[in-house]
Amino acid sequence: MTFNDVAQFLVVVAALALTVPVMGAYMARVYSGATSRLERVFRPVEGLVYRACGVDPESEQTWRGYVTSVLAFSAVSVLVLYGIQRLQEWLPLNPAHIGAPSAPLAWNTAVSFVTNTNWQNYSGETAMSLFTQMAGLTVQNFVSAAVGIAVAVALIRALSRSRTATLGNFWVDLVRGTVRVLLPVAALAAIVLVANGVIENLNAPQLVHTVVGARQSLPGGAVASQEAIKELGTNGGGFFNANSAHPFENPNGFTNVVEIWLLLLIPFSLAWTFGVMVQRRRQGIAILAAMALLWAGSVLPAMALEAHGNPLLGPGINQRASATVVGGNLTGKEVRFGAAPSALFNASATATSTGAVNSMSDSYTALGGGVLLVNMMLGEVSPGGVGSGLYGMLILAILSVFIAGLMVGRTPEYLGKKVQAAEMKLIGLYILIVPACVLVATALSLSLPSVRASLLNHGAHGLTEMLYAFTSASNNNGSAFAGLNGNTTFLNTALGVCMLIGRFALIVPVMAIAGSLGRKGRIPDSAGTLRTDTALFATLLIGVTVIVVGLTYFPVVTLGPIVEHLVTHA
Amino acid sequence: MMRRVLRASLVMLLSLSVLTGIAYPLVLTGIAQVGMPGRANGSLLYAHGRAVGSALIGQAFTSAAGQPLPQYFQPRPSAANYDALASGGTNLGPSNPVLLRSVARLARAYRAFNHLAPGTPVPVDAVTTSGSGLDPDISIANALLQAPRVAAARHLSRARVRALVQRYTQGRILGILGEPVVNVLELNLALDRLGRH
Structure with missing residues (x-):
């Protein structure tokens, strides 16, 4: 890695250090119902929505009411998005006259965007009309993100309140998150992107005659607006097939860093929001530190591995970076970013459940690709998706407290809330659901010869392709080893089921835990309380994350990336 | 109760769709087309x-x-x-x-x-x-x-x-x-x- 590669990493760190406390404090105000300086803009818009939906913004819901609303809203979202795709031929804004995607593909895409996964089995340029991209996909980019944050905020309220039956109002959290957090930041970011060359228009593909007289169609679309929320909402579904590798999505080294910052902003900031809302800022910083160290611990090795290059290319190929050579493993990467900053993007995107790529993960070095895979396997907590990252990490924090409690023989408690059998059963469920889904589905798919035909690469790399797909779907990431052809009836359906399980089979236990913790009173800290706002606890939390979640996958990672690495370097 | 929640879901989705799926991209397209037409149209x-x-x-x-x-x-x-x-x-x-x-x-x-x-x-x-x-x-x-x-x-x-x-x-x-x-x-x-x- 060159000095310049490290400098770009530090630029991202510095940008986050400056913005996370501001954004975190702002979100704490938004979700505590505080008024804003733009109240005159926000309130009438929100009032209109509440009245149309018959929602009383002053009322609160129990955990059951809250989670019922989450599920109902998501179910309706899947149906509507499915309908928009299947009817796009007859809907407006389809200048390229694109037909309807097949039923399995439309189902996969609908589930994918509603669960904030954004796995894409279609090619954006040719499969979705501008209307579907705007009124279907962009909408879910916003609301699926707002749903994730809402669930996290409900869990924060359960921890910050004492003996409460209610955890806030889902509809209010959804609307305030969309209107006050996501929309303004996305709009500002979109303008920055356009200023750097990301397109924003409603044109059909434009035919030009190139310098040598060939024909080239340049695509159109409201790309910048979708790009901004794609990163900010940790969605990741690209307007184009090549996602953020496409120059119209990510034109230069500056937009590359802006997009990386955008996708990390809310997941990290929510840890800060947590600290503010439980009125113990250090608690938030401990969670933030664990997330940040896990992130840096995966991003830096991935950058170094990709900058090092592919040893199999031989001595006739110059992969060593210099003032004139863009070095590293450049297959599937753009020269304007460079190898290490490409890995910085992809590793951040897999650590945040964004799943966007600015380079093709399938062509990463064996271990570089392995880092991306492990990022997702950790359950998306480093820092994870918007909302899902924080609630995932809080669940692991409670588990850490429990494990530490067992070691020292004390009743475990987190933020003064006793952790008891009811919560631990739900946490056990939470921990097991995703690995079970990933491993069973991967094994099943690889045992079917017709499904194996979808693999592009063979041997250990082929295993990684399939494992990557189900890991990505079940963890709601959406990142792909794009060599796998997922657009088959079996994979569309199976990946869709995994996405639903990975989202809602986790949200329900999280909300049940929130309901249970909310009802408890707060025990005052004593000399015997395990402090959860220290460096020691952050270290414990990292250890629990790596051991409990990560090691579940160790055997299968050995058969995939590790075997491939050993073969490559033999 | 379930019917009321489903109705609220549908209306909520439609209202937020107007806001984020129509108003948001159209306003930004307007700003981009007026302020930076060269870049917004593909440089x-x-x-x-x-x-x-x-x-x-x-x-x-x-x-x-x-x-x-x-x-x-x-x-x-x-x-x-x-x-x-x-x-x-x-x-x-x-x-x-x-x-x-x-x-x-x-x-x-x-x-x-x-x-x-x-x-x-x-x-x-x-x-x-x-x-x-x-x-x-x-x-x-x-x-x-x-x-x-x-x-x-x-x-x-x-x-x-x-x-x-x-x-x-x-x-x-x-x-x-x-x-x-x-x-x-x-x-x-x-x-x-x-x-x-």
């Missing part, structure tokens, strides 16, 4: 008054038969054939024999085309496909190795072509972000303009 480049492509999207400089033209700087190989409606990479894994054979073949072709001695190290960007298949740029080393061939084909001095390469080299943004690269389409358009005078 087009013109020659003889007509658009010949986008500064951001690579294009092929080959003959009708698909042979690379020596008088033009050649972009990176593309898995998408520079079809801007079919962006993507090869997705070949690092140990895939297809990738390794393709890199070796491309390196041989690059050396032959640019009259380099066998075994001359070739910059990796010249023999690998990009992620988008539309990479508009090449590394400086790649451009400098091509410069003598282009100069010969155009009967220009090598120094003149090298100076042009230098002029169309884009440095790192703010001195830190990204890599220094040469935009192939801009450079080739500049060469064509030289030829006319």
